[in-house]
Amino acid sequence: MPSVIVLDTLSQEGLDLLDAAPGITYEVRTGLKGDDLRNALAEFDGAICRSGVKITPESLEGNRKLKAIVRAGVGTDNINSAAATRAGVVVMNTPAGNTLSTAEHAVTLMLALSRNVAPAYQGLIEGRWDRAKYMGAQVAGKTLGVVGLGRIGLAVVKRAQALEMRVLGYDPFMSKEKAKELGIEWYEKVDDMLPHVDYLSVHTPLTEETRNLIDIPQLDRLKPGVRLINAARGGIYNEAALVEGLKSGKIGGVALDVYAEEPCTNSPLFGMPGVLCTPHLGASTEEAQTQVAVEAVQLLTDFLSTGQIKNAVNIASLDAKMLEQLRGYLDVAFRLGKLAAGLIPSGLKACKLTYRGEIAGRDTKVLTAAFSAGLLQGAMADDVNLVNASLLLEERGIKLSSEARTDMGAFRSAMSFEIEGADGQKHKATGTVFGQSMPRLVSLDGYRLEAYLDGCLLVFTHKDVPGIIGGVGMAFGEHSVNIGQMAVGRAGDVPGGEAVGILNLDCEPPVAALEAVRKLAAISSAKVIHLPSAGELPAWLQG
Numbered sequence: 001m002p003s004v005i006v007l008d009t010l011s012q013e014g015l016d017l018l019d020a021a022p023g024i025t026y027e028v029r030t031g032l033k034g035d036d037l038r039n040a041l042a043e044f045d046g047a048i049c050r051s052g053v054k055i056t057p058e059s060l061e062g063n064r065k066l067k068a069i070v071r072a073g074v075g076t077d078n079i080n081s082a083a084a085t086r087a088g089v090v091v092m093n094t095p096a097g098n099t100l101s102t103a104e105h106a107v108t109l110m111l112a113l114s115r116n117v118a119p120a121y122q123g124l125i126e127g128r129w130d131r132a133k134y135m136g137a138q139v140a141g142k143t144l145g146v147v148g149l150g151r152i153g154l155a156v157v158k159r160a161q162a163l164e165m166r167v168l169g170y171d172p173f174m175s176k177e178k179a180k181e182l183g184i185e186w187y188e189k190v191d192d193m194l195p196h197v198d199y200l201s202v203h204t205p206l207t208e209e210t211r212n213l214i215d216i217p218q219l220d221r222l223k224p225g226v227r228l229i230n231a232a233r234g235g236i237y238n239e240a241a242l243v244e245g246l247k248s249g250k251i252g253g254v255a256l257d258v259y260a261e262e263p264c265t266n267s268p269l270f271g272m273p274g275v276l277c278t279p280h281l282g283a284s285t286e287e288a289q290t291q292v293a294v295e296a297v298q299l300l301t302d303f304l305s306t307g308q309i310k311n312a313v314n315i316a317s318l319d320a321k322m323l324e325q326l327r328g329y330l331d332v333a334f335r336l337g338k339l340a341a342g343l344i345p346s347g348l349k350a351c352k353l354t355y356r357g358e359i360a361g362r363d364t365k366v367l368t369a370a371f372s373a374g375l376l377q378g379a380m381a382d383d384v385n386l387v388n389a390s391l392l393l394e395e396r397g398i399k400l401s402s403e404a405r406t407d408m409g410a411f412r413s414a415m416s417f418e419i420e421g422a423d424g425q426k427h428k429a430t431g432t433v434f435g436q437s438m439p440r441l442v443s444l445d446g447y448r449l450e451a452y453l454d455g456c457l458l459v460f461t462h463k464d465v466p467g468i469i470g471g472v473g474m475a476f477g478e479h480s481v482n483i484g485q486m487a488v489g490r491a492g493d494v495p496g497g498e499a500v501g502i503l504n505l506d507c508e509p510p511v512a513a514l515e516a517v518r519k520l521a522a523i524s525s526a527k528v529i530h531l532p533s534a535g536e537l538p539a540w541l542q543g
């Protein structure tokens, strides 16, 4: 029965949904870190968190059980995504649930900062009636610069326009035309926008490009008295530069909801005149929390029960419909990967995949990941799945390329591999699905055949002369190895040439039986390759 750990405070509606999820158990354990966190994560199949817990590479060390982490919110920067990918753990988020609440918080900070709401109330608490001291600024008619025109940025733009502000914007992924359509004056460079704004609000993730977006050098470019707001991520404004700018009078006000280090209870900014701070409250409304919690639980329970992947940040999405459509081919891709690994068990150098026909028009990336998982599974101590297969392959220096051709070959859909070993050995094979879920090998090393892609295979090359099948059958019969299925393929229609044969054996053949087969005069090679049995799906494809 899949189990879930809830690592940060989650709204009751989310917990109720977990309670009601059939076949899923859960525990709430908040405030975990270090060894406690690592040990806890190793006990569960799925985890849900907010921004509180920090999931580091150490938190995932040795974890063989966890399959997914869902962030009930937007930013996944508290989860080490590279480590999660390495461990084969899907990381998903709920991108839209807290958009409006966070935008409202940014606007709240802008207005409250402009009208000195916090210090004026503090004055009242302390018995002062400071009307003259707290002269404010009206926002109508002022210019707001927005950096990051995504979900929250655009919601802020809309609200600022309703407040009759002029809005300038910068986002490398927003076109000038689209910005114009939205009533935003578009800037190609953020630095060019800075001298024109009375207010600046940032709504980007923290990246190498956005870190220290406002630092000491930028202070000179800012309009004197500018008010800066950050309800996105700490570090976008350099906190020391903010202190500097406030002290010099260059900056008129700073409102922060987020900090370079969180939790942050001690900052030189706290208590400075013109500063308004909240403890990461952007998404803290009943509405936002209900929505992100419900969405997070749905994402995780769908994933754990059907394999559906949505809003993942470290793997392509795989929705229920696509999963259903691709399940047969994901299975073939995985089996072909295992076949390839059996044909060249060590020293694989390069691999080329070709998708042909209808399947070429679908998400072939996920099929490539399934093939890679098959290729590596068994060779690796780590569990290999769709999330980490491509990375593990790359780490091993195996070159993988793929091509998709929508023109149909002999089959409506087919997938082929060509592999090359370090010793120059080459193999190629094509697989397809008969019906909905019958994986078949339809060519091997240029020989056409029709073989079952399951169970224990004996792959042998031989001269296409009479008596081969009888000889192999005798050798196995003497060792009580039953042959379940058999397929032979030859290059052309003329007998006497080279041919390939595939037997599906009902059990592992003893060494002596294999030796007997290899001794047959017309047989040039014979090897055993293990594939999953008929109908057996890898864990990540079950549902």
Ligand SMILES: NC(=O)C1=CN([C@@H]2O[C@H](COP(=O)(O)OP(=O)(O)OC[C@H]3O[C@@H](n4cnc5c(N)ncnc54)[C@H](O)[C@@H]3O)[C@@H](O)[C@H]2O)C=CC1
Residues within 6 Å of the ligand: 073, 074, 075, 076, 095, 098, 099, 102, 147, 148, 149, 150, 151, 152, 153, 170, 171, 172, 173, 174, 203, 204, 205, 206, 207, 209, 210, 231, 232, 233, 257, 258, 280, 281, 282, 283, 284
């Ligand atoms: N304070 C809080 O409680 C909350 C904070 N956030 C934070 O707000 C931020 C924005 O969230 P969303 O709008 O939902 O994300 P989003 O992905 O919809 O938008 C981000 C935008 O930033 C843009 N961008 C990326 N790099 C940029 C750069 N170098 N310069 C300018 N723009 C750049 C992207 O093109 C995108 O349009 C995230 O960092 C998120 O973690 C989100 C929710 C709550």
Ligand SMILES: O=C(O)C(=O)COP(=O)(O)O
Residues within 6 Å of the ligand: 050, 051, 052, 072, 073, 074, 075, 076, 098, 280, 281, 282, 283, 284
């Ligand atoms: O969604 C985000 O990115 C947030 O920053 C909200 O964080 P929280 O869920 O309130 O810890």
